[in-house]
Amino acid sequence: MPTAxxxxxxxxxxxxxxxxxxxxxxxxxxxxxxxxxxxxxSLRAIEILARLEKKYKVEIPQSDLPKMxxxxxVYEILAERAGWLD
Amino acid sequence: MSATFGPxxxxxxxxxxxxxxxxxxxxxxxxxxxxxxxxxxxxNEPWYQDIPEGAQDGAYAYPTALLIESWCQSAAxxxxxxxxxxxxxxxxxxxxxxxxxxxxxxxxxxxxxxHEVRLVQQTAGATFFEGGASVGGEPVLTVGQAVTLVxxxxxxxxxxxx
Numbered sequence: 001m002p003t004a005x006x007x008x009x010x011x012x013x014x015x016x017x018x019x020x021x022x023x024x025x026x027x028x029x030x031x032x033x034x035x036x037x038x039x040x041x042s043l044r045a046i047e048i049l050a051r052l053e054k055k056y057k058v059e060i061p062q063s064d065l066p067k068m069x070x071x072x073x074v075y076e077i078l079a080e081r082a083g084w085l086d
Numbered sequence: 087m088s089a090t091f092g093p094x095x096x097x098x099x100x101x102x103x104x105x106x107x108x109x110x111x112x113x114x115x116x117x118x119x120x121x122x123x124x125x126x127x128x129x130n131e132p133w134y135q136d137i138p139e140g141a142q143d144g145a146y147a148y149p150t151a152l153l154i155e156s157w158c159q160s161a162a163x164x165x166x167x168x169x170x171x172x173x174x175x176x177x178x179x180x181x182x183x184x185x186x187x188x189x190x191x192x193x194x195x196x197x198x199x200x201h202e203v204r205l206v207q208q209t210a211g212a213t214f215f216e217g218g219a220s221v222g223g224e225p226v227l228t229v230g231q232a233v234t235l236v237x238x239x240x241x242x243x244x245x246x247x248x
Contacts, residue, residue: 043182043233046212053209062210 009084010075016055017071020047030072048074058082089115099166100159105132108156109201112163120204120217121164125156129195147192153199153219153227154187160201161215165234168205171213178239182212186230197221211236 010030018025021038034040034048045068049060052074058081068074079085091112097103113122127148137145158181165171165179173179193199203217213234219227 043212043235046182046210046235047233050207050209050212050214054207060209065210 006075006084009078010071012055013052013074013078014071016051017048017074020044020051028071031070033069035069052078056082096163100162102159102162106155107159108152109159109163112160113200115164115167117164117167118169118205120202121160121167123160123163123201123203125199125201127193127195127197127199131195134195143194146195148194148197148199150189150192153189153193154184154229156199157201157203157217157219157227157229158184158232161203161217161232161234164203164205164215165213168208168213170208171205171234171236173236176239177236178242180235180237182233182235184229184232186228188228188230189226190228191221191224191226193221193226199226206231 011025014025014028017034018028021028021034021040021044023038028038032038034045040048042065045065048068049065052058053060056078058078060077060081064077064081068077089112093107093110096109096112097107100107102108108125109123110126111124113124115121129146131148133149133152134146162179166173171179199219199221201217201219203215206214206216208214213236215229215232215234217229218225
């Protein structure tokens with residue numbers, strides 16, 4: 001996948017996560033931890049999962065929830081489920 | 087499934103009881119999709135008993151927190167009629183949270199509040215709802231998002247014991 005596209009998708013995901021966690025998108029780095037750095041709880045995590053499922057029309061199993069702890073991890077899970085990986 | 091039913095059936099679906107069962111009738115429910123309910127406000131309600139003598143009519147505005155509770159109970163009824171969002175044997179349905187809630191007006195004794203709840207999405211054990219409430223066609227409440235969660239009861243018992 002071209003890097004420009006990945007960057008665009010990362011930005012989209014960052015926007016969604018920021019909206020759910022009620023912080024500015026720039027506060028969310030690729031490795032900042034949703035729970036420890038942005039005070040996310042399990043309900044917020046489920047909200048993020050739900051928003052991503054809706055936007056990208058994919059199904060993310062509940063077992064992926066614990067892994068969705070930062071932007072990088074969310075991107076990787078989504079890339080796998082949405083078939084963005086070559 | 088589309089059905090009209092009263093408190094008897096409602097009580098078989100959700101655990102709320104007097105004086106906090108705040109849905110009088112279900113007008114229509116489409117499992118997995120939407121529900122329309124009504125809540126009639128009267129001056130007999132317990133919340134009005136301490137209003138001082140000589141208070142004006144405006145003092146009898148139905149408490150907003152209870153209006154929201156009434157809407158949430160409608161959502162719980164919809165969830166109960168929907169496979170994935172209902173409590174199975176040994177499960178408990180929990181209120182998760184709500185956001186983008188706006189109050190536009192008040193209900194008073196004599197008003198019939200009509201609630202509309204739509205099921206938006208179900209995933210990861212959570213059910214997402216949206217909708218609102220109106221009196222005589224005028225909106226009094228809009229809810230951008232409400233979330234309920236189904237959890238196994240034993241996980242809650244473990245938490246309570248800590």
